[in-house]
Amino acid sequence: MTEKRILPVFLLCFFVGLLGIHRFYVGKIGTGILHMLTLGCFGIWTVIDCILIIAGEFTDKDGNKIRQWT
Numbered sequence: 001m002t003e004k005r006i007l008p009v010f011l012l013c014f015f016v017g018l019l020g021i022h023r024f025y026v027g028k029i030g031t032g033i034l035h036m037l038t039l040g041c042f043g044i045w046t047v048i049d050c051i052l053i054i055a056g057e058f059t060d061k062d063g064n065k066i067r068q069w070t
Contacts, residue, residue, distance in 0.1 A: 001064060002060045004025070004026050004060050005068050006068065006069045007069050007070055009025060009026060009053050009058065010050065010054065013046065017046035017049065018040045018046055019040075020033070020034075020035025022049065023035055023049075026058070026060040026066065027060055027061030029061075053066070
């Protein structure tokens with residue numbers, strides 16, 4: 001189980017998703033840097049991340065799914 005919650009991750013992804021801040025928040029530093037350098041692969045990666053976050057399939061750095069909203 002992870003201590004991260006869906007709501008903060010989703011808000012970070014929605015508002016500053018092109019910078020990959022939501023990936024830094026969950027501990028995915030490498031993909032966060034890649035996300036930042038490519039601007040979320042021109043927004044496509046950011047949209048996919050938002051969908052995964054809402055569906056409860058987004059994971060933290062240890063592979064734990066983030067499933068609790070608050």
